Amino acid sequence: MATIQEIARQLRVSVSTVSAVVNRRGYVSPTMRARVEQALEEAQYRPNDMARGLRLGRSRTVALIVPDLTNSFYARLMRGAEDYLASLGYRLLLADSREEWNRQREYLVSFANGRTDGILLVPCRSTDEQLATIPQLIGKTPLVYVDRSPLGPAVDSVVADNVHAGYAATSHLLELGHRRIGIVSEPLDLLNGADRLAGYKKALRARRVALDRSLIRVGANTEDSGYWQGLELFKLANPPTAVVVCNNLMTLGLLSALRDARLECPRDVSVVGFDDFEWCPYLSPPLSMVRVPAAELGALAAKALLKRLNGAGKEARETIRLPTQLVLRESTATPAWKSLAGGKTQHRRSRE
Amino acid sequence: MATIQEIARQLRVSVSTVSAVVNRRGYVSPTMRARVEQALEEAQYRPNDMARGLRLGRSRTVALIVPDLTNSFYARLMRGAEDYLASLGYRLLLADSREEWNRQREYLVSFANGRTDGILLVPCRSTDEQLATIPQLIGKTPLVYVDRSPLGPAVDSVVADNVHAGYAATSHLLELGHRRIGIVSEPLDLLNGADRLAGYKKALRARRVALDRSLIRVGANTEDSGYWQGLELFKLANPPTAVVVCNNLMTLGLLSALRDARLECPRDVSVVGFDDFEWCPYLSPPLSMVRVPAAELGALAAKALLKRLNGAGKEARETIRLPTQLVLRESTATPAWKSLAGGKTQHRRSRE
DNA sequence: CTGAAAGCGCTTACAG
DNA sequence: CTGAAAGCGCTTACAG
Numbered sequence: 173m174a175t176i177q178e179i180a181r182q183l184r185v186s187v188s189t190v191s192a193v194v195n196r197r198g199y200v201s202p203t204m205r206a207r208v209e210q211a212l213e214e215a216q217y218r219p220n221d222m223a224r225g226l227r228l229g230r231s232r233t234v235a236l237i238v239p240d241l242t243n244s245f246y247a248r249l250m251r252g253a254e255d256y257l258a259s260l261g262y263r264l265l266l267a268d269s270r271e272e273w274n275r276q277r278e279y280l281v282s283f284a285n286g287r288t289d290g291i292l293l294v295p296c297r298s299t300d301e302q303l304a305t306i307p308q309l310i311g312k313t314p315l316v317y318v319d320r321s322p323l324g325p326a327v328d329s330v331v332a333d334n335v336h337a338g339y340a341a342t343s344h345l346l347e348l349g350h351r352r353i354g355i356v357s358e359p360l361d362l363l364n365g366a367d368r369l370a371g372y373k374k375a376l377r378a379r380r381v382a383l384d385r386s387l388i389r390v391g392a393n394t395e396d397s398g399y400w401q402g403l404e405l406f407k408l409a410n411p412p413t414a415v416v417v418c419n420n421l422m423t424l425g426l427l428s429a430l431r432d433a434r435l436e437c438p439r440d441v442s443v444v445g446f447d448d449f450e451w452c453p454y455l456s457p458p459l460s461m462v463r464v465p466a467a468e469l470g471a472l473a474a475k476a477l478l479k480r481l482n483g484a485g486k487e488a489r490e491t492i493r494l495p496t497q498l499v500l501r502e503s504t505a506t507p508a509w510k511s512l513a514g515g516k517t518q519h520r521r522s523r524e
Numbered sequence: 525m526a527t528i529q530e531i532a533r534q535l536r537v538s539v540s541t542v543s544a545v546v547n548r549r550g551y552v553s554p555t556m557r558a559r560v561e562q563a564l565e566e567a568q569y570r571p572n573d574m575a576r577g578l579r580l581g582r583s584r585t586v587a588l589i590v591p592d593l594t595n596s597f598y599a600r601l602m603r604g605a606e607d608y609l610a611s612l613g614y615r616l617l618l619a620d621s622r623e624e625w626n627r628q629r630e631y632l633v634s635f636a637n638g639r640t641d642g643i644l645l646v647p648c649r650s651t652d653e654q655l656a657t658i659p660q661l662i663g664k665t666p667l668v669y670v671d672r673s674p675l676g677p678a679v680d681s682v683v684a685d686n687v688h689a690g691y692a693a694t695s696h697l698l699e700l701g702h703r704r705i706g707i708v709s710e711p712l713d714l715l716n717g718a719d720r721l722a723g724y725k726k727a728l729r730a731r732r733v734a735l736d737r738s739l740i741r742v743g744a745n746t747e748d749s750g751y752w753q754g755l756e757l758f759k760l761a762n763p764p765t766a767v768v769v770c771n772n773l774m775t776l777g778l779l780s781a782l783r784d785a786r787l788e789c790p791r792d793v794s795v796v797g798f799d800d801f802e803w804c805p806y807l808s809p810p811l812s813m814v815r816v817p818a819a820e821l822g823a824l825a826a827k828a829l830l831k832r833l834n835g836a837g838k839e840a841r842e843t844i845r846l847p848t849q850l851v852l853r854e855s856t857a858t859p860a861w862k863s864l865a866g867g868k869t870q871h872r873r874s875r876e
Numbered sequence: 877c878t879g880a881a882a883g884c885g886c887t888t889a890c891a892g
Numbered sequence: 893c894t895g896a897a898a899g900c901g902c903t904t905a906c907a908g
Contacts, residue, residue, distance in 0.1 A: 220884090223885035
């Protein structure tokens with residue numbers, strides 16, 4: 173592949189001149205420019221970004237690490253980040269940690285060594301000790317946490333308002349008349365999970381509904397765990413008439429559990445899931461879901477990172493918290509005992 | 525960030541020695557090694573991959589460009605590639621062309637300029653002229669086409685056996701007794717689309733069912749186009765009793781069309797979709813789908829690329845074609861006219 | 877076994 | 893306006 177040197181030698185001009193026309197900077201006489209451009213074209217010249225990056229000390233490249241790229245929530249988050257970055261001439265490198273600390277560690281090191289300008293991280297589940305090693309792994313590469321953030325305040329992060337999301341989902345069920353409301357929570361070592369559960373508790377408290385610990389199940393964010401935790405809930409002596417499920421894969425699992433327990437949704441049990449996505453209206457029944465603004469999360473995180481890159485980097489770290497939205501479809505309804513007793517019509521939303 | 529030079533100076537040894545211990549190559553006396561390792565540790569040394577890549581002329585990095593990362597089919601393909609590459613110490617860079625030629629072009633150039641070792645490409649829809657410019661865009665960076673391949677034979681590619689997939693889906697419907705079978709095809713400028721349609725025609729021919737052009741609708745791979753093409757089919761004077769839909773998003777759209785046409789699946793119309801994925805069993809009805817081995821596609825493409833990288837690169841280009849699988853659920857059944865006439869029980873599969 | 881030096885391809889003051 | 897030269901951080905023959 174042709175280099176600037178070769179082009180310069182061939183044309184008997186200096187490399188600075190060739191470099192100037194390649195980068196459209198500095199003055200080059202029109203005739204000179206034309207000659208160089210033609211030579212570049214003929215030689216099929218392509219700048220070597222590694223050399224350029226080495227010289228410049230930056231690559232206009234940002235990395236994003238997510239815990240599961242097959243989960244459309246993260247795919248949309250990625251897209252939000254990419255669109256924002258592309259509009260400013262930055263490239264996005266993507267990686268999937270598979271919720272495994274070792275993979276995440278390797279990616280962090282790899283991106284830091286590759287001298288990526290900055291890193292966007294949806295951290296995988298990890299212990300406090302692991303989290304504490306992150307700064308050391310990445311050296312001085314700027315980092316912004318997205319969607320999930322560690323508990324310490326000294327980081328930049330962009331997350332959803334999970335407390336309010338949990339509160340809103342639970343309140344909706346309470347308003348329909350449900351009093352025994354179960355929750356399949358995310359792991360509590362994830363701040364998101366803890367916050368959503370806190371919102372649930374807050375909603376019960378606001379309505380003066382006593383907290384029943386047997387209705388709180390902590391899942392592992394997988395379809396399987398949604399299934400098993402759901403079954404536990406349904407075989408309780410006094411089972412819930414409604415369930416909040418804090419992640420989309422677990423919602424899927426809970427649907428299976430419902431089926432295997434011969435329960436019908438929403439007739440027997442109402443369900444509110446988390447992380448709405450394109451297929452939800454087509455599920456059976458169409459699911460009421462909390463929509464978390466994935467693309468905005470990605471875009472704002474990218475924005476915060478670039479700000480950190482360009483600013484002196486001395487401003488205080490900040491956490492941005494985005495509102496969520498409750499999308500009602502057909503998986504939530506007035507509880508059976510109430511519609512029987514009170515004769516109220518069953519609460520349903522049209523499909524759209 | 526500390527450099528090898530700095531470490532060497534500080535220790536009063538040569539850079540070669542430091543480099544040798546960093547890379548665990550060549551002989552360094554144990555005491556020397558220990559001293560260097562400690563200094564490296566203290567200085568929090570991280571090798572600069574750009575410098576290394578510039579010097580070595582390779583980066584152990586491969587790029588993958590897909591047309592839609594929010595489509596779980598491509599997410600799984602990506603995962604297959606990543607797993608294979610990681611096992612051999614290669615990194616994967618991901619990009620999403622959004623089915624837009626301009627984005628794809630920029631990524632190709634960017635990866636080529638970044639001196640990525642090789643590129644895996646699921647090409648976006650493009651004209652023959654656009655396709656013809658690809659070699660020029662990427663210079664001599666090795667390229668393997670995945671899932672979709674251009675028509676010329678002079679490329680490496682790993683694709684599904686789409687002719688047979690279309691044949692199997694259609695044959696299944698024919699065996700159930702359907703004779704008016706519609707198809708919502710992918711765009712025909714995509715070889716995949718053309719092949720799946722060819723398989724459909726082949727199946728009809730094998731059963732001596734006359735081809736009815738009004739039953740063939742060409743969609744655009746979007747949910748919207750699945751919806752509209754589906755409606756066209758259903759409002760035919762003589763509508764189909766079954767439909768093959770050649771892509772997962774279009775299948776989604778067709779489900780909406782069915783609903784809006786007040787048709788029930790599979791009672792009124794049977795449906796076989798393409799690109800099975802995790803939520804299909806939960807859809808209403810659970811969908812019978814052609815499963816394309818996305819992860820294998822990704823892994824084998826990565827393998828073919830590495831072979832090209834390491835081999836002298838002189839072997840003939842080759843196309844690898846993977847078999848698909850028909851997954852039967854509840855969206856396909858004996859046609860109504862037949863169950864009425866023949867008194868046969870309706871053909872159903874359990875949900876599993 | 878260890879050190880001095882060249883060179884990967886580029887950009888950018890600094891002269892002329 | 894254009895050219896000669898240094899240097900980004902690394903690896904690797906080549907001497908010693």
